Every structure is written in structure tokens, then in C-alpha cells.
Amino acid sequence: MKYCERNSGLSTVPVQIELDDSTVGALQNQILSEIQSESIDGIIIDVSMVDVIDSYISYVLSETARMARLMGCHTVMCGIKPSVALTMAQMGLRLTGIHYAQDLDHAIKILERIVGVGKQGA
Amino acid sequence: MKYCERNSGLSTVPVQIELDDSTVGALQNQILSEIQSESIDGIIIDVSMVDVIDSYISYVLSETARMARLMGCHTVMCGIKPSVALTMAQMGLRLTGIHYAQDLDHAIKILERIVGVGKQGA
Amino acid sequence: MRDINIENYDLSVKIKEENDIVIARQMVKNMVRKMGFTLSDVTKISTAVSELARNIYRYAGEGYILLRGKQEKDGKNVGVEIVAYDRGPGIEDLDSALRDGYTTTRNSFGLGLPGVRRLMDSFSIESERGSGTIVIVSKKRRAF
Amino acid sequence: MRDINIENYDLSVKIKEENDIVIARQMVKNMVRKMGFTLSDVTKISTAVSELARNIYRYAGEGYILLRGKQEKDGKNVGVEIVAYDRGPGIEDLDSALRDGYTTTRNSFGLGLPGVRRLMDSFSIESERGSGTIVIVSKKRRAF
Numbered sequence: 001m002k003y004c005e006r007n008s009g010l011s012t013v014p015v016q017i018e019l020d021d022s023t024v025g026a027l028q029n030q031i032l033s034e035i036q037s038e039s040i041d042g043i044i045i046d047v048s049m050v051d052v053i054d055s056y057i058s059y060v061l062s063e064t065a066r067m068a069r070l071m072g073c074h075t076v077m078c079g080i081k082p083s084v085a086l087t088m089a090q091m092g093l094r095l096t097g098i099h100y101a102q103d104l105d106h107a108i109k110i111l112e113r114i115v116g117v118g119k120q121g122a
Numbered sequence: 123m124k125y126c127e128r129n130s131g132l133s134t135v136p137v138q139i140e141l142d143d144s145t146v147g148a149l150q151n152q153i154l155s156e157i158q159s160e161s162i163d164g165i166i167i168d169v170s171m172v173d174v175i176d177s178y179i180s181y182v183l184s185e186t187a188r189m190a191r192l193m194g195c196h197t198v199m200c201g202i203k204p205s206v207a208l209t210m211a212q213m214g215l216r217l218t219g220i221h222y223a224q225d226l227d228h229a230i231k232i233l234e235r236i237v238g239v240g241k242q243g244a
Numbered sequence: 245m246r247d248i249n250i251e252n253y254d255l256s257v258k259i260k261e262e263n264d265i266v267i268a269r270q271m272v273k274n275m276v277r278k279m280g281f282t283l284s285d286v287t288k289i290s291t292a293v294s295e296l297a298r299n300i301y302r303y304a305g306e307g308y309i310l311l312r313g314k315q316e317k318d319g320k321n322v323g324v325e326i327v328a329y330d331r332g333p334g335i336e337d338l339d340s341a342l343r344d345g346y347t348t349t350r351n352s353f354g355l356g357l358p359g360v361r362r363l364m365d366s367f368s369i370e371s372e373r374g375s376g377t378i379v380i381v382s383k384k385r386r387a388f
Numbered sequence: 389m390r391d392i393n394i395e396n397y398d399l400s401v402k403i404k405e406e407n408d409i410v411i412a413r414q415m416v417k418n419m420v421r422k423m424g425f426t427l428s429d430v431t432k433i434s435t436a437v438s439e440l441a442r443n444i445y446r447y448a449g450e451g452y453i454l455l456r457g458k459q460e461k462d463g464k465n466v467g468v469e470i471v472a473y474d475r476g477p478g479i480e481d482l483d484s485a486l487r488d489g490y491t492t493t494r495n496s497f498g499l500g501l502p503g504v505r506r507l508m509d510s511f512s513i514e515s516e517r518g519s520g521t522i523v524i525v526s527k528k529r530r531a532f
């Protein structure tokens with residue numbers, strides 16, 4: 001995972017295709033330390049490549065969003081595949097504290113609305 | 123597998139990534155019936171996507187070339203991956219009666235030299 | 245507990261380290277894709293396997309994910325049967341384990357087993373203190 | 389013949405129809421790629437598995453391709469061990485079967501077993517009339 005885009009207090013995290021348990025832990029650490037060291041008010045987690053989101057991955061993403069919120073940062077998840085969303089819904093998994101967006105543009109719009117970040121750059 | 127290029131007595135056969143036993147049999151039938159029904163003097167088998175060529179696949183390709191030759195057609199195999207070539211060499215597999223080419227251009231040049239096909243189009 | 249003979253399955257993946265969770269779900273994903281399951285059923289089955297393999301790794305340390313094709317009762321439709329099998333400590337309180345939100349670990353929604361049950365067409369679980377746990381699930385192949 | 393216990397292997401793929409030859413080589417390819425084998429060793433191992441799986445399908449009808457990671461004697465380097473195991477008719481004439489060009493079938497170069505032997509680092513075969521055939525091969529992981 002690497003950060004591909006960064007502008008005006010907003011960071012995008014594209015997630016690799018196969019999320020194993022230690023990768024998702026590393027992802028959390030990286031996101032939280034980035035929020036701390038840079039001044040970021042909005043994180044976009046791009047899961048458009050991810051094939052499976054199970055209960056543990058959901059838990060960690062949810063927890064990350066919760067901790068990010070405590071640090072003053074909003075989290076948007078974008079690009080979730082329909083089959084993944086369907087599976088999560090059927091399992092009863094809800095990612096609390098995370099906003100959903102269809103794609104990156106939509107995610108940026110949501111963040112702009114919530115906290116006004118990204119506006120300067122737009 | 124589908125034939126993507128055809129001009130002046132020359133036919134190119136791109137081979138799909140995973141060759142199972144019945145697919146390689148179907149490939150042989152298709153090549154031979156094409157030689158029979160159209161007037162083809164040169165067949166290019168493009169294996170640039172193929173990850174594994176084992177002894178059975180080698181046998182069928184070799185046999186195809188032998189039968190094609192009896193029908194007046196020359197066979198060139200192009201784009202073989204170095205790791206596949208290495209493996210075949212180590213196993214002791216030699217595809218008799220088949221010419222080798224690095225890529226499609228090279229394959230066409232070889233066929234032009236051998237039988238003069240394709241020249242009209244070039 | 246019933247006897248599981250690995251030889252009766254088309255595929256067996258041993259779970260013994262964390263990375264095997266990903267390996268198991270990838271292998272199963274490949275198999276059910278080839279069997280012609282729809283994309284959304286492939287995702288459901290892979291997700292279920294991910295949960296079951298993680299439970300083996302977390303609570304039993306070692307075990308197996310097994311898969312085999314299955315003729316449905318109507319004789320023509322096929323499905324898949326998946327077994328998660330370990331000889332770990334077993335589940336203390338099976339009724340609770342199947343309830344939403346129950347977990348004996350931190351960092352968990354406790355939605356693993358109940359989630360798997362909802363994702364699959366059939367679900368059965370057998371567990372014996374000190375002997376291990378067997379979860380057997382299956383899913384029919386649907387056209388859409 | 390020696391006893392093979394499938395439970396001791398990280399991966400088991402049952403061979404029972406032609407299509408399983410491709411499945412076995414894909415599964416093994418995935419595993420050894422993840423284990424860090426070089427591309428050319430991945431190709432050699434996959435090709436060897438293709439030969440062994442086809443022999444099971446052709447001559448025994450049914451059997452297993454098994455794989456496990458293997459600690460090398462030096463203690464730090466790892467390798468892979470692959471077993472092709474069937475309870476078919478066995479090989480009539482083992483010495484001949486290992487010779488280049490020997491085959492009991494049409495449409496074959498008879499380079500399967502001798503080819504596998506050359507592709508791998510170690511090769512052992514055991515076969516008993518009426519009991520079946522076990523081929524055990526291994527390959528060390530090399531840095532280049």
C-alpha cells in the first residue's frame with residue numbers, strides 16, 4: 001500500500017488486492033501515524049481492488065476510522081465492489097464511523113461537505 | 123483461442139494462458155481444418171502467454187506441425203517465454219519440425235524466407 | 245466427533261500460520277470460480293473460508309480447510325461442500341458462539357460463525373472439549 | 389509401499405478428471421510463487437506437477453498431488469517437497485519407465501518421468517503391482 005495522492009489535508013490510501021491480517025494491521029498504523037505527523041482532516045480508503053472484506057478486516061477498518069475521528073480526521077471508504085458490499089451486508093458487518101463513496105471524486109465531495117477539506121485544492 | 127490475423131496464406135494462432143489437454147487437442151483440430159479449408163502455407167503459433175508447456179502439450183504441437191507439413195504448411199512458434207524454453211530444454215523436449223521465432227515480426231520473416239508467403243501483403 | 249478423511253476431498257489446505265488464511269481463501273476462490281459459481285457467491289464462499297480459517301489459526305493453532313464438489317439431491321445441480329476441521333480445544337459454549345456479537349477475543353465483532361452461517365446455504369458445527377471443532381458448510385451453484 | 393498421510397502436507401489436490409491436471413499445477417504454481425521461488429523454478433515445478441498429475445489421471449485414474457514446505461539440512465534454506473500418490477495398478481517395469489522415450493501409451497514422447505527427474509533436485513519413486521505408485525520430488529529455493 002502506498003499513498004498516491006495528497007493535497008490540502010486529504011490523504012488517499014489505495015488498498016492492495018489481498019488483505020491479510022498483518023497487512024491490515026500495518027495499514028492501520030500507517031494511517032494513524034500519517035494523521036498524527038501531517039495535518040490531515042480526511043482519509044480516503046480506496047478498496048476498489050479488494051476481493052474479500054471479512055469480519056476481522058472490517059473490525060480493523062472500523063477501529064481505524066474511530067481512532068482517526070478521535071484525532072480529528074474523517075474517513076471515507078470508496079470503490080467497494082458490489083459483491084463485497086453484498087457479502088458484508090449479509091454477514092451483518094457494518095463499518096461504523098465510516099462514510100461510503102462510489103469513487104474517488106464522490107469521496108472528495110463527501111469530505112468537502114463534512115469538513116471543508118480539499119476545497120483549497122479544487 | 124481465436125485467429126487474430128490472416129493475410130496472404132498465413133495464419134496466426136494466439137494460444138491462451140492455461141493449456142489443458144482437451145484445449146490443446148481442440149487447437150490441433152482447428153489448425154488442421156483451417157489449413158485444409160483455406161489455402162494456408164504458414165502457421166504462426168503464438169505462445170507468449172503460455173506459462174507451462176509439458177511433454178503432452180509439446181507432443182501435440184510437434185504432431186500438429188508434422189501433419190501441417192504433410193499438408194504443405196510450415197509452422198513457426200513465436201514468443202516462447204525464456205523460463206518455458208529452459209524447462210523444455212532441461213526435460214529433453216524438442217519440438218521437431220517447428221521453427222522458432224522471438225516474436226511475430228520475426229516469425230513472419232522466417233515464413234517469408236522459407237516459402238515466400240506473406241510477401242504479397244508486405 | 246465424526247471422522248473426517250481428507251482423502252475424500254478435492255482440495256485440502258493446512259492452516260498453521262497466519263499467512264495460510266490468505267492462501268486458503270485464494271485456493272478456494274480459484275476452485276469455486278472454476279466450478280462456475282457467480283462472482284457474488286465466489287465472494288461469499290471466500291469470505292466464509294477466511295472466517296473459518298482464521299478461527300482455526302486463532303483458537304486451534306492448526307487445522308484444515310477442505311473442499312469438495314457435491315451433487316445436489318436433484319441429481320443435476322452441483323454445489324460445494326467446505327469443511328473447517330481442527331483438533332484444537334473445542335468450543336466451550338457452542339450456543340453462545342453462534343450468537344451475533346459473542347467473542348472470546350479482543351478486536352472482534354464476534355460475527356464470524358453467525359456470519360458464515362448466513363452466507364452459506366447449509367451450516368453444521370460439531371465441537372468437543374479437548375477434541376476439536378468441525379464446521380461443515382455448503383452452497384448450491386446458482387445461475388445468477 | 390510406504391504410508392503417505394495427507395494430513396502432513398500443506399496442500400492436497402485430488403486428481404480424478406482431466407481438468408484436475410490444470411488445477412493441480414495452478415495451485416502448486418501459486419504456492420511455490422508465494423514461497424519465493426524464482427520464475428524459472430516456478431515454471432519447472434509447475435511443469436513437473438503437470439507430468440505427475442497427468443500420469444495419475446492416465447494410468448491410475450485417481451490420486452493426489454501433495455505439497456509441503458521443507459526445511460533444508462542447512463537449517464536456514466527452505467525448499468518444497470511434492471508427492472504424487474496413487475493406489476492404481478503400479479508401474480510394470482520401473483527401470484524402463486525412467487528411461488527416455490519409454491511409454492506405454494500412444495501420443496507421447498515418453499519423457500514424463502525422466503523429464504521430472506531432471507527438473508527437480510531430488511527424485512524418488514516407489515511402485516508396487518496392484519498397490520500404486522508414489523513419486524516424491526523436491527526442489528531447493530534458490531536466490532537466482
Ligand SMILES: Nc1ncnc2c1ncn2[C@@H]1O[C@H](COP(=O)(O)OP(=O)(O)O)[C@@H](O)[C@H]1O
Pocket residue numbers: 055295299300303304330332333334335336341342346347348349352353354355356357358377
Ligand atoms: N475452531 C475453533 N476452536 C475453538 N474455539 C472456536 C473456534 N472457532 C470459534 N471459536 C470460539 O467461538 C467464538 C465465536 O467465534 P466467531 O463467531 O467466529 O467470532 P470471533 O472469532 O470473531 O470471536 C470465538 O470467540 C471462539 O471463542
Ligand SMILES: Nc1ncnc2c1ncn2[C@@H]1O[C@H](COP(=O)(O)OP(=O)(O)O)[C@@H](O)[C@H]1O
Pocket residue numbers: 177439443444447448474476477478479480485486490491492493496497498499500501502521
Ligand atoms: N502413476 C502411474 N501409474 C502407473 N503407471 C505409470 C504411472 N506413471 C507412469 N507410469 C508408466 O510409466 C510410463 C512412462 O511414464 P512417463 O515417463 O511419464 O511417460 P508417458 O506418461 O508420457 O508415457 C508410462 O507410459 C506408464 O506406463
